[in-house]
Amino acid sequence: xxAVTVTPGVAGSTTLRxxxxxxxxxxSGGRGVLVRVLRVGLDxxxxxxxxxxxxxxxxxxDFLILGHESLGVVEEVGPAVTxxxxxxxxxxxxxxxxxxxxxxxxxxxMTTDDEYWEHGISRVHGFLTERYVEEPEYLIRMPAGLREVxxxxxxTSVVEKGIHQAEEIQRRLKVWEPRRAVxxxxxxxxxxxxxxxxxxxxxxxxxxxxxxxHLNADLVEALGATYVSTRQTPVPQMAREMGQADLVFEATGxxxxxxxxxxxxxxxxxxxxxxxxxxxxxxxxxxxxxxxxDFVLGNKVMVGTVNANREHFERGVxxxxxxxxxxxxxxxxxxxxxxxxxxxxxxxxELLGEPGVIKTYLEVAPLP
Amino acid sequence: xxAVTVTPGVAGSTTLRxxxxxxxxxxSGGRGVLVRVLRVGLDxxxxxxxxxxxxxxxxxxDFLILGHESLGVVEEVGPAVTxxxxxxxxxxxxxxxxxxxxxxxxxxxMTTDDEYWEHGISRVHGFLTERYVEEPEYLIRMPAGLREVxxxxxxTSVVEKGIHQAEEIQRRLKVWEPRRAVxxxxxxxxxxxxxxxxxxxxxxxxxxxxxxxHLNADLVEALGATYVSTRQTPVPQMAREMGQADLVFEATGxxxxxxxxxxxxxxxxxxxxxxxxxxxxxxxxxxxxxxxxDFVLGNKVMVGTVNANREHFERGVxxxxxxxxxxxxxxxxxxxxxxxxxxxxxxxxELLGEPGVIKTYLEVAPLP
Numbered sequence: 001x002x003a004v005t006v007t008p009g010v011a012g013s014t015t016l017r018x019x020x021x022x023x024x025x026x027x028s029g030g031r032g033v034l035v036r037v038l039r040v041g042l043d044x045x046x047x048x049x050x051x052x053x054x055x056x057x058x059x060x061x062d063f064l065i066l067g068h069e070s071l072g073v074v075e076e077v078g079p080a081v082t083x084x085x086x087x088x089x090x091x092x093x094x095x096x097x098x099x100x101x102x103x104x105x106x107x108x109x110m111t112t113d114d115e116y117w118e119h120g121i122s123r124v125h126g127f128l129t130e131r132y133v134e135e136p137e138y139l140i141r142m143p144a145g146l147r148e149v150x151x152x153x154x155x156t157s158v159v160e161k162g163i164h165q166a167e168e169i170q171r172r173l174k175v176w177e178p179r180r181a182v183x184x185x186x187x188x189x190x191x192x193x194x195x196x197x198x199x200x201x202x203x204x205x206x207x208x209x210x211x212x213x214h215l216n217a218d219l220v221e222a223l224g225a226t227y228v229s230t231r232q233t234p235v236p237q238m239a240r241e242m243g244q245a246d247l248v249f250e251a252t253g254x255x256x257x258x259x260x261x262x263x264x265x266x267x268x269x270x271x272x273x274x275x276x277x278x279x280x281x282x283x284x285x286x287x288x289x290x291x292x293x294d295f296v297l298g299n300k301v302m303v304g305t306v307n308a309n310r311e312h313f314e315r316g317v318x319x320x321x322x323x324x325x326x327x328x329x330x331x332x333x334x335x336x337x338x339x340x341x342x343x344x345x346x347x348x349x350e351l352l353g354e355p356g357v358i359k360t361y362l363e364v365a366p367l368p
Numbered sequence: 369x370x371a372v373t374v375t376p377g378v379a380g381s382t383t384l385r386x387x388x389x390x391x392x393x394x395x396s397g398g399r400g401v402l403v404r405v406l407r408v409g410l411d412x413x414x415x416x417x418x419x420x421x422x423x424x425x426x427x428x429x430d431f432l433i434l435g436h437e438s439l440g441v442v443e444e445v446g447p448a449v450t451x452x453x454x455x456x457x458x459x460x461x462x463x464x465x466x467x468x469x470x471x472x473x474x475x476x477x478m479t480t481d482d483e484y485w486e487h488g489i490s491r492v493h494g495f496l497t498e499r500y501v502e503e504p505e506y507l508i509r510m511p512a513g514l515r516e517v518x519x520x521x522x523x524t525s526v527v528e529k530g531i532h533q534a535e536e537i538q539r540r541l542k543v544w545e546p547r548r549a550v551x552x553x554x555x556x557x558x559x560x561x562x563x564x565x566x567x568x569x570x571x572x573x574x575x576x577x578x579x580x581x582h583l584n585a586d587l588v589e590a591l592g593a594t595y596v597s598t599r600q601t602p603v604p605q606m607a608r609e610m611g612q613a614d615l616v617f618e619a620t621g622x623x624x625x626x627x628x629x630x631x632x633x634x635x636x637x638x639x640x641x642x643x644x645x646x647x648x649x650x651x652x653x654x655x656x657x658x659x660x661x662d663f664v665l666g667n668k669v670m671v672g673t674v675n676a677n678r679e680h681f682e683r684g685v686x687x688x689x690x691x692x693x694x695x696x697x698x699x700x701x702x703x704x705x706x707x708x709x710x711x712x713x714x715x716x717x718e719l720l721g722e723p724g725v726i727k728t729y730l731e732v733a734p735l736p
Contacts, residue, residue, distance in 0.1 A: 102637070105542055110667055112636045168540035169669065172533055174473055255656035268480045269470070274664050278657040285653045288623035289646040295672030296642050299478055301537065302670040304663030 003129035004345045005063040011052035016343060019065065022133040030080035032133045035090055038368075039151045040127050041069030041361040043188070044253075045277070047352045049121065053279065056122040067128030068094045068120035069154040069361070071142065073368055075131070083136035087368070090139040091153045092127065094118050095307050109161060109307035118307075128342065130364065140313040146320055147367050149331040152192065152359070156316035157308035159193045159249075162273040163200075164312060165305050166247055169271055178202055178246035182238075182265050185251035186216040186227065188359055189275060191334060193249045198223040199322045205242055207235070215336075215356065222330055239264040248272040256284040263291045268298040275305050334358045371497035372713045373431040379420035384711060387433065390501040398448035400501045403458055406736075407519045408495050409437030409729040411556065412621075413645070415720045417489065421647065424490040435496030436462045436488035437522040437729070439510065441736055443499070451504035455736070457514075458507040459521040460495065462486050463675050477529060477675035486675075496710065498732065508681040514688055515735050517699040520560065520727070524684035525676035527561045527617075530641040531568075532680060533673050534615055537639055546570055546614035550606075550633050553619035554584040554595065556727055557643060559702060561617045566591045567690045573610055575603070583704075583724065590698055607632040616640040624652040631659045636666040643673050702726045 001021045007013035024032035046066055049055035057064045074088045084090060097103040098113035108117075120126020142150040170176035179202065183193045186208030194206045204225035208216055211229045220227040228238055235257065244267030250258055253276040262272050294300065308316075323331055337360040339348040344362070351360040369389045375381035392400035414434055417423035425432045442456045452458060465471035466481035476485075488494020510518040538544035547570065551561045554576030562574045572593035576584055579597045588595040596606055603625065612635030618626055621644040630640050662668065676684075691699055705728035707716040712730070719728040 101543055102541065107542070110541060110637055165540060165667075169537045171539060172536035173470065173478060174475070175469055255660040258660050259654070259656060269478055274660055276660060277664055278660045280657040281655070282657040283653055284656045285651055286627070286656075287649070288627060288652045288654075289648040289650040292623040292626050292642055292644060292646045292672075295670070296645055296674050298672060299533075299674060300672050302663070304660075304666060304668050306664050306667060 001130040002342050003065045004067065004342060005065050006050055006055060007062065008049070008055035008057050008064050009052050013052070014050045014066070014345070014349070016345060019129065022131055024076060024078050024133060026133040027078065027135050030078035031135050032078040033074055033081055033084055033136055033139060034076040034131060034133050035072035035092070035139070036075045036131050037070060037072045037127050037129060037364045039071045039361050039363055040067040041151045041154065041359060042348055042352055043069065043155065044352070045121060047349065048279070050349060058123050058125055064120070065125035065127070065129050066120050067126035068118065069151060070127035071147070071150040072127070072132070081136050084139055084141060089142040089144060089147055089150060091142055091150060091313065092119060092132070092134050093138045093140065093310065093313060094121070094154065096124060096138060107309050109309045109312070128345065128362065130342070137310070140310070140317060142317065143321065146317070146324060149320060149324065149335065151361050152331055152334060153313060153316050153320065155188050156192050156196070156320060157312045158275065159189060159196050160312040160315040160319065161308040162193070162249060162275050162305040163196055164315065165303050166271045166273050169301055169303060173269060180205070180243070180245045181247040181249060182207065182245040182261070183249045183251065184257055184261060185253070186210070186220060187251065188334065189251040191216065191219055191358065193251060194220055194223055194225050195323050195330070196319050197247070197249070198225055199319050199326065202247070205238070205245070207238065216358065219330070219333060223327060235260045236264055244270070246270050250274045251276055253278060255282050259284060259286045259291065262300070262302055263294045266300055269300065270298070271301045271303060273303055273305055277306070335361065338363050369498040370710050371433045372435065372710060373433050374418055374423060375430065376417070376423035376425050376432050377420050381420070382418045382434070382713070382717070384713060387497065390499055392444060392446050392501060394501040395446065395503050398446035399503050400446040401442055401449055401452055401504055401507060402444040402499060402501050403440035403460070403507070404443045404499050405438060405440045405495050405497060405732045407439045407729050407731055408435040409519045409522065409727060410716055410720055411437065411523065412720070413489060415717065416647070418717060426491050426493055432488070433493035433495070433497050434488050435494035436486065437519060438495035439518040440495070440500070449504050452507055452509060457510040457512060457518060459510055459518060459681065460487060460500070460502055461506045461508065461678065461681060462489070462522065464492060464506060475677050477677045496713065496730065498710070505678070508678070508685060510685065511689065514685070514692060517688060517692065517703070519729050520699055520702060521681060521684050521688065523556050524560050524564070524688060525680045526643065527557060527564050528680040528683040528687065529676040530561070530617060530643050530673040531564055532683065533671050534639040534641050537669055537671060541637060548573070548611070548613045549615040549617060550575065550613040550629070551617045551619065552625060552629060553621070554578070554588060555619065556702065557619040559584065559587055559726065561619060562588055562591055562593050563691050563698070564687050565615070565617070566593055567687050567694065570615070573606070573613070575606065584726065587698070587701060591695060603628050604632055612638070614638050618642045619644055621646060623650050627652060627654045627659065630668070630670055631662045634668055637668070638666070639669045639671060641671055641673055645674070703729065706731055
């Protein structure tokens, strides 16, 4: 079968090649599930791996099949699989469990291992191919009614992990009823965070660079949230005009903003969730006494979040369903740039980060 | 009766004066408790208030009685008080409840009110006097066997609050068994944090400025912890040689260290607790991309902590008792500079921050 692969660490090595088809016996005990790939979303991680910045091939291979945002349909299951059945739509989790206590408790997203096992990223092949085999614990069933937007589950799971971390942390307060959130960033993650918070009834202000009129601003406002362009209203002005937030969700990728937001935008007892993977080397001067004092006197929290576990994928399915019921058609508006066929992978990669592109994805096979 | 008072906001206004004696009927419903003051500890907050930096007089008064670290003995109780009895040793909590939901749930330390009610600091008189009246819910009973070190309970409660916040936050991990902690700062708070973590069986590395041989270093080592002088071993070298920590407790008052420690010293899933009140205006350049990335990929948390509620005082009593049982005489070694009599208040204030001084306190009346 065909697959889009990369030689990890080698820029420009991405190619479409033939790879062996996977078989159910990849997992012992009759626990394999053969999935036919329908769609694969692309994001900045895929872009960075194709640029040779990171990525690791599976043991024994010298290439890595790309792709970690997937939607597929179960074709065949091993005799010991009861969780899914042929015909089920499924999304695969990205990180497989390692060996730490957190991996063994179902939280590989909190692993303390040094090495990760992540489909399409590190040591496990991804989904930019025709079929894959997984164990049922790593597959999330997607309701048929969400098939058109199912590809959004993986990025939604990252948002759910971040919000769940905030909720877990705020159990320290015994009562936490966040009224207002600020989402920094209006890309895919920022928009999905806005959605997940609006679904919870939180008042949301989402800040992006672009000045309205703009598609991303429209999408924010369509959720009953407020869009603010940081070009028009810098963060300090935003805080003065709108007041402080119980929750700040950072998804801009611009790290200096973190240190501005943690102080100015975050109210007492508040939590700032950091979700951006910032691989650069930016430095910034910060008012260290003031930030520290503000955190201390306000009992504030900052938490970093990466990846997601099964619970976050399940929460994502529920939020996608509620969003679809409450804001019909909104999720589909994020799917701005479908590209047909694995053979068109170059076109899909070229679209990443282009103006007007929210989500680009490859249609590997037609939806059932 | 006599009291050491300040005119808030006026440097050099501290004086010993006569004030009206308090009476049980200060609280309605027969809930007053009259306490005779035995000892009052001093710290940087008292120093800053006497310097006119902050502090607020109670409504109706133009002066504030100083002092928030106390040990006293109950002299008389109102008819509806069952919690304490005459002869009981007690320590008063510092912050009284305001109006926010957290105040009403017994967590005034997490108040979202703009104004605080804090004995000796803001809007309520302190304990640098002969007697005070309080409600029993604000009094913590101190076992007679801890009378000599009871004055340490208030600073210990601040440490307990910080550690408890870390524990509450780490419930997000379902399992958290911290093995190694780094305490930054070897002053009173740093030493008490070292004690509280050693009592919990955690391996502790405590960093101070001073080079051994030095009393504070000796006190750290006496707990079975490791003392490191940051003059001899800067933080990056410390991290390289000793590895990363599950918990970092910051108590130096030097804010640039926060941004160094949060990245280099803190391990995956770790928590850094900020406890220093840094009223200055220091600025520092930080590697913002690297700090953000490290927090994200490591699911790390930073939390600010201030004040303490009843639970933290109660935990403090238990930890003082265990410390006394396990490291007999250690707590008393912190009480380096007793000063006799309210009339000697100037001498006690002069000792604050002097070399070799860990804890200075006024002996207002002899221990029973």
